[in-house]
Amino acid sequence: MTAPLDGIRVLEIGDRGEACGLILAAAGADVVRVEMPGFGSAGRRQGPFIADQPGQERSLHHAYFNLNKRGVTLDPSTGDGLNVWRRLLERADVVIDSTGPGVLDEINAGHESFANLVEDGKLVWCCITPFGLTGPWKDWEVNDLVQIALGGPMMSTGYDDHEIAPIRPDGEHSLWMGAEFAAMGILAALYEREGSNLGQIIDVSIHESVSCTVEGAFPNWEYAKRLVQRQTGRHSSPARTAPWQFVAGDGGYINLMGGGIPRTRGNWSDLMEWLDEFNAAADLREPQYEAAVHSDPMVATTERARIAEVIGAFVQSRPAEEIYRRGQSLHLPWAVIRRPEQNLDDPHWNSRGFFGEIEIPGFDRKVKVPIAPWQMSESPNELRRRAPMLGEHNFEVFNGELGLDAQQLVALAGSGAI
Amino acid sequence: MAETANNGPRPLEGVRVVDFSWIVAGPQCTRIMADLGADVIRVENESYLDSMRNGMQVFPDRPSLNGSGMFNNMSRNKRGVTANIWHPGGREMVERLIKTADAVLENFSAGAFERMGFGFDHLRELNPNLIYISISGFGHAGVDTTYITWGPTAQAVSGSTAMSGYPEPMPPAGWGYSYLDHTAGYYGAIALLEGLYHRKRTGQGQYIDVAQCETGMMMGGVAMLDYQVNGREYQRQGNHMRWPATAPHSVYRCQGEDRWIAIACETDEQWDALCEVLNADDLATDPLFATNMSRVQVQDKLDAAIEVYTRQWDTRELMYVLQAQGVPAGTAQNSEDKMEHDAQLKSRNFYATADHPYLGPRRFEGLPLHLSRTDWQLQHGAPEFGGDTEQIMTEILGYTADEVTQLKSEIAV
Numbered sequence: 001m002t003a004p005l006d007g008i009r010v011l012e013i014g015d016r017g018e019a020c021g022l023i024l025a026a027a028g029a030d031v032v033r034v035e036m037p038g039f040g041s042a043g044r045r046q047g048p049f050i051a052d053q054p055g056q057e058r059s060l061h062h063a064y065f066n067l068n069k070r071g072v073t074l075d076p077s078t079g080d081g082l083n084v085w086r087r088l089l090e091r092a093d094v095v096i097d098s099t100g101p102g103v104l105d106e107i108n109a110g111h112e113s114f115a116n117l118v119e120d121g122k123l124v125w126c127c128i129t130p131f132g133l134t135g136p137w138k139d140w141e142v143n144d145l146v147q148i149a150l151g152g153p154m155m156s157t158g159y160d161d162h163e164i165a166p167i168r169p170d171g172e173h174s175l176w177m178g179a180e181f182a183a184m185g186i187l188a189a190l191y192e193r194e195g196s197n198l199g200q201i202i203d204v205s206i207h208e209s210v211s212c213t214v215e216g217a218f219p220n221w222e223y224a225k226r227l228v229q230r231q232t233g234r235h236s237s238p239a240r241t242a243p244w245q246f247v248a249g250d251g252g253y254i255n256l257m258g259g260g261i262p263r264t265r266g267n268w269s270d271l272m273e274w275l276d277e278f279n280a281a282a283d284l285r286e287p288q289y290e291a292a293v294h295s296d297p298m299v300a301t302t303e304r305a306r307i308a309e310v311i312g313a314f315v316q317s318r319p320a321e322e323i324y325r326r327g328q329s330l331h332l333p334w335a336v337i338r339r340p341e342q343n344l345d346d347p348h349w350n351s352r353g354f355f356g357e358i359e360i361p362g363f364d365r366k367v368k369v370p371i372a373p374w375q376m377s378e379s380p381n382e383l384r385r386r387a388p389m390l391g392e393h394n395f396e397v398f399n400g401e402l403g404l405d406a407q408q409l410v411a412l413a414g415s416g417a418i
Numbered sequence: 419m420a421e422t423a424n425n426g427p428r429p430l431e432g433v434r435v436v437d438f439s440w441i442v443a444g445p446q447c448t449r450i451m452a453d454l455g456a457d458v459i460r461v462e463n464e465s466y467l468d469s470m471r472n473g474m475q476v477f478p479d480r481p482s483l484n485g486s487g488m489f490n491n492m493s494r495n496k497r498g499v500t501a502n503i504w505h506p507g508g509r510e511m512v513e514r515l516i517k518t519a520d521a522v523l524e525n526f527s528a529g530a531f532e533r534m535g536f537g538f539d540h541l542r543e544l545n546p547n548l549i550y551i552s553i554s555g556f557g558h559a560g561v562d563t564t565y566i567t568w569g570p571t572a573q574a575v576s577g578s579t580a581m582s583g584y585p586e587p588m589p590p591a592g593w594g595y596s597y598l599d600h601t602a603g604y605y606g607a608i609a610l611l612e613g614l615y616h617r618k619r620t621g622q623g624q625y626i627d628v629a630q631c632e633t634g635m636m637m638g639g640v641a642m643l644d645y646q647v648n649g650r651e652y653q654r655q656g657n658h659m660r661w662p663a664t665a666p667h668s669v670y671r672c673q674g675e676d677r678w679i680a681i682a683c684e685t686d687e688q689w690d691a692l693c694e695v696l697n698a699d700d701l702a703t704d705p706l707f708a709t710n711m712s713r714v715q716v717q718d719k720l721d722a723a724i725e726v727y728t729r730q731w732d733t734r735e736l737m738y739v740l741q742a743q744g745v746p747a748g749t750a751q752n753s754e755d756k757m758e759h760d761a762q763l764k765s766r767n768f769y770a771t772a773d774h775p776y777l778g779p780r781r782f783e784g785l786p787l788h789l790s791r792t793d794w795q796l797q798h799g800a801p802e803f804g805g806d807t808e809q810i811m812t813e814i815l816g817y818t819a820d821e822v823t824q825l826k827s828e829i830a831v
Contacts, residue, residue, distance in 0.1 A: 002620065004612035027612050047661035048644040060647060061661065064639040118790075132788075137762035140741050141688075145657065145667060146748035149680035150760075154669070155752045156594030157582060162676050165669040166750050167591045168657050169582035171637045178786075180604040185787040187611035188454050192429035192792050194618050201790040208768055208786030211756055215442070215595035216474070216488065221753035222769075222781050223476045223487030228594070228753075233579065234570065236594035244570065245589060253590060255574035324575075333566040337590060339652040340577030340638025341645035348562040354632050360647065367646045370639050373632035374609050375559050378616065378624040 003028020003379050008190070011088055014098030015042040016206070017128045018065040019179035021096055024186065025068035026372045028379070029094070032397060033066055033388060034085075037073040037418055040390045050362050056390055063360050063387045067369060071388025072397050073418050076109040081417035085109055087402050089117055094186055098128040101138045111201050123199040124189040128182045132205030147174035151210025156217050156228055156236035166230055177213055178206035241298060242305050245337070246312045252320030253337035258297040259308035260315075262332060268293050270330040271311075280314040344368055356383035394418055428455025429792045433614060436461060436512075436519040437496065438536075440468035442569065442596055443553050443630060444525030445492040446603025451610065452495035453785045453794040456520075459810060460498040460801060461512060466526075471803065476777055483803040484776040490800040494772060494782050498801030499810050500831060503534060507830035513544055514815045520617075521549040521610055525602075528554045528563040538625045547623040549613040553606045557629030567630060569596020576634025577641065577652070584656040602630035658717055665713035666692070669750060670725045672733035678750040679733045681724070681740065686710065691743040695736075696727040734759070757781070774799030807831055 005027040012021040013034040018041075025031040035041045040056055043065055049058040076085040089095065097104060097111070104110030111118055111125040118125050130147060131137045148154050148168045158166040185202040193199065212218075220226040220238060228236035233245030233255070242259045262268045268290055275281040283289075284307060292303035315323045320336045327334030343349055352375060355368040371381045398404045398418065412418040433456040437448045445468075452458040462468065467483075474488040475481045499515070502508035516522055522541060524531045531537070531552065541550050552558055555567025573579045573593055583591030609626050617623055640661075641652040659667040659682070666689075667682045683689040686709070693702035701723055707713050713720050728736065733749040740747035749755060757769055769781040777799065785794045811817040811831065825831045 002616070004616040023608060045662065048640070048648060048650070050647055052648065060643040061640050064643055131762050132766055135762045135765040137741075141744050141746040142748065143682050143684065143746050145659070145669075145680045145682050146746045149669065149678075149750040150748040152751055152753065152756055153594070153597070154678075154680070154750045158591050158594070159583070159588075164584075165657060165671070165678055167583055168669070168680070169578065169591075169593060169597075170655060171578070171581050173597075173637065176601075176637055177604075180601070180608065181785075181787050183608050184450060184454075184604070184611060185789060187608065187615060188429040189789055189792075191611065191615050191618060192427075192789075194615075196792075198791065200792065203788040203790075205766070205786050207762060208766070208784060211763060211768065212783040212786055213597070213600050214753070215597075215600065217595070217753045218757075218783055219474055219487035219491050221757055222491075223474065223777075225754075230591075230594050233590055233592040234594075235596070245592065247589070253574075253580075255570050255579065255592075257568050257571050328562070328565045331564070331566055333568050333571045335567070335571040335574035337574040337579050338577055339580045340635065340641040341652060343575070343577065343635055343638075344642060344646070348556060348560045348565075349632065349635070352557055352560040352629065352632075354629075354635070360643075363647050365646075367643055369642065370632070370636050373605050373629055373636055375557065375627040376609070376613065376624055377626070378620075378622050379612075 001378060001380050005029035008094065009092045010094040010096060011092045012069070012096040013104070014096070014100070014128070016098035016130070016175055017096040017179065017182065018043060019176050020126070020128060020182040020186075021069055022065055022067060023179060023183045024094070031069040032088070032393070033069045033071045034074050035071060035390060037075050037391070037413075037416055040073075044390070050360070057361050064369060066387035067358065068384050069388060070385070070393040070397070071391065072394050073391040075417055076104070077107040078415060078417040080412055080415055082107070082109055084398065084402070084412065084417065086114070089114055089123065091401065092123060093190070095123065095125045096128065096182065097125060101127070101129050101133045118199045118201055121199055122193060122197060124186055124193065124202065125199065126182050126186050126202040126204060128178050128204045128206065131207045133203045137207070144168065144172045144174045147206055147210055151207055152214040152217055153210060156214060156230055158230040159232045162230070174206050174210050177209040178204055181209045237298065240300065242300055242308045243312070246315050248315055248320035248323055249317045250319040254315050254320050254323050255335045255337055256308070256311060256315065257333045257335075259304055260311040260332070260334065261297070261304060261307050262293055265290065265293060267331055271332065274326065274330065275314055278314065278317065280310070280317070282310045284310050353381050356381070358383050358386050360386060361389060391418070427792050428794060429789060430455040433457065433521070434459065434519045435521045435523055436515055438522070438524035438526070438531065440466070440525065441470060442492065442599035443602040443606065444523055445470070446600050447553065447606035447610065448496060448523055449492055449494065450603070450607040450785065453796070455794070458496040459515065459806070460493060460496050461515070462498060462500050462803060463502055465502075482776060487777070487780070490774050490777055490780060491782055493800035495797055496801055497806040497810065498804060499807040500804035502830050505828060505830040507825045507828060509535070511811060511815065511825065511831055515810070516541065516544050516548070518814055519545060519548060520614065521551060523551045523553070523606070523610070525553040527566055528552075528556065528558045542623070547617060547621065549610065549617060549623045549626065551606060551610050551613065551626040551628065553602050553628040553630060555630045557632070558627045569599040572598040572602070572630045572634055576631045577638040578634040580652065581638065581641070581654065583654050585654045590654065598630055598634045601633045602628060605633045663714045664710055665717045666720055666724055668721045670721070670728040672728050672731050672736065674732070677733045679728060679736055680748050680750060682746045684746065688745045689713070691745050692740065695739050695743055695745070696724070698727050770796050772796045772799050775802055775805070
């Protein structure tokens with residue numbers, strides 16, 4: 001069993017590529033996070049913090065997004081720092097550079113300055129930037145809120161009531177989307193490199209990554225010049241559709257995909273038996289309702305509305321987890337709406353080995369974290385190390401690998417280079 | 419680097435993926451592989467027809483299996499064969515195709531592909547170094563593998579739905595589409611690329627079992643840590659930002675029907691610039707709004723006060739004026755905004771055009787990455803239903819034209 005990226009050295013610099021480094025590190029790459037001496041990455045100042053006390057080594061954001069990575073401090077804008085950066089690059093296979101268009105090249109540290117390593121060498125240099133390396137908006141100021149607005153998910157997401165603003169789903173999804181495409185680009189370039197023995201530059205635009213992740217909104221405009229309208233807890237659509245989301249008897253929420261209406265007659269009779277146990281079938285035994293099982297879920301009809309109403313009333317009388325488990329046992333694609341932490345003890349994910357346990361400096365118990373959303377028969381899902389403390393691997397990397405001696409390291413630290 | 423019309427080699431030249439996918443998650447994965455140069459061959463049959471072929475008909479008066487805009491977008495750059503795997507001749511054709519493949523992908527419910535006779539052991543008999551990748555809601559391993567998911571189901575279980583919208587008592591807003599179908603496709607592409615790279619270096623194929631719900635759970639890792647370390651249950655924040663707490667950070671109504679702008683001030687300089695652009699002396703001088711810390715305390719009041727001004731602006735005009743002053747701001751763009759008025763996407767030719775035999779020339783969403791030496795390419799639209807059957811059988815699999823005709827007459831292919 002070997003990991004796919006065993007032996008691949010990745011340098012990660014900048015604050016928008018953390019999730020890409022996380023993905024590659026989980027695949028076995030030796031990802032070295034390069035942070036500013038003294039300050040560290042922006043994520044170290046982003047909460048939540050252990051016991052809500054901010055501190056360089058207390059950020060849970062940092063603890064999650066830097067799992068399996070090593071960390072060094074280095075300021076390539078100093079002369080000595082640039083020299084160390086060059087030596088790191090010479091030993092690297094991949095750079096994840098999210099510092100912004102031209103930022104590193106202004107200090108002679110970017111892919112143009114090191115074109116010899118990329119174009120004539122084997123280095124894969126991936127730039128993750130808000131808009132890509134070119135174009136009129138490339139230097140605009142943005143954060144996740146603005147990227148989710150510009151890219152389109154926001155106008156598809158929110159509530160039936162359009163007096164309420166459209167919504168940015170929480171979780172820094174624009175950075176995830178950019179990271180996922182960056183990981184694909186890097187892996188494709190590494191695959192190609194096996195034959196050509198050459199590196200290349202990859203230009204990943206977060207705006208484009210978000211813009212292509214909107215599903216029906218795109219073909220609706222391209223093919224029918226229709227705009228989709230946001231709706232509470234369900235797909236946006238050119239026309240209003242019946243609700244899918246209900247409050248359960250215990251105050252939790254339930255998603256009844258397609259209004260909870262089964263797609264086969266077998267499912268329908270199972271559902272009717274379940275409703276009968278609680279005398280909750282109302283008038284659904286009348287034949288027009290069973291016939292509605294095969295109608296288009298995206299087309300609202302009075303029958304579908306009535307079925308959704310009766311099922312909606314029923315689920316409001318039972319606990320959310322019970323509706324979920326019983327519904328799924330009848331092969332209905334129903335779900336409980338869980339908060340992220342409510343999955344930590346679910347037997348299924350634990351039986352798959354989705355979680356690993358790891359220590360966090362400053363906290364006295366091990367914690368569970370996701371490793372990877374898959375099982376690979378030839379590669380283990382394993383956590384190899386917790387997130388690095390600031391400069392934790394300076395000696396290991398600068399001395400052990402680059403051969404700088406203690407006196408040189410002291411001088412570099414004294415000048416602010418590391 | 420925005421030009422994608424190069425004719426050079428693509429990174430996955432020579433890779434063949436036999437694609438049994440349907441709906442969105444699997445096709446999204448193989449779309450990326452095809453864009454990057456893999457020869458993706460969809461294997462289709464009316465008995466498990468991809469419902470996307472029937473959806474969103476471009477010419478509603480003459481519906482066709484080749485008439486779906488959604489399908490065209492999701493399966494561009496791929497080829498397609500039809501095969502009846504319950505006919506011995508059709509099954510043999512599929513098996514011969516699998517023998518030529520680097521990877522086989524499917525996203526049926528767990529167990530379905532095995533019931534169709536294509537369990538991993540049999541696939542490996544056909545092709546010992548094959549990569550077999552499945553994408554399913556709960557995965558093939560584990561105790562709840564019979565559970566059925568669509569995108570919204572997976573979003574609900576994983577936590578993605580709960581993390582969107584205003585705090586209680588408002589319900590979750592969720593996602594306005596099957597976000598996790600796309601995410602599962604993206605992770606599928608990552609996993610398959612990892613598998614291909616692993617095989618290139620070791621010679622080993624493998625079985626990759628992607629669970630869509632887990633792709634959503636990856637994005638809840640920080641919330642899971644906050645609960646375990648601080649005992650805090652996740653709470654929605656609307657459009658506000660909790661980590662770090664900055665204000666203003668919200669979405670504001672502009673002129674026109676349902677037009678909005680997102681504005682986030684991360685520094686006092688940005689806040690000052692916002693007040694100046696809006697010509698809002700009352701906001702600039704109100705001591706309640708003097709510092710970020712004070713603004714965060716009265717965020718609803720702040721948002722209402724800002725919206726009094728933004729309502730008088732056109733959203734795009736305000737975005738350009740604020741960006742010129744360095745304030746993070748962006749129109750909540752709909753598809754018309756993005757496809758007709760977004761200068762950035764236009765400058766990078768993000769919505770390039772390719773032909774489709776039934777639908778004609780159409781625009782497609784780009785792949786949001788460019789490789790400087792071996793870029794991806796948009797070559798053609800989605801395959802017609804069975805459109806490449808004859809060519810693939812004769813050119814790749816060694817069937818004669820007569821054999822193809824015979825198998826077609828038996829409805830085997």
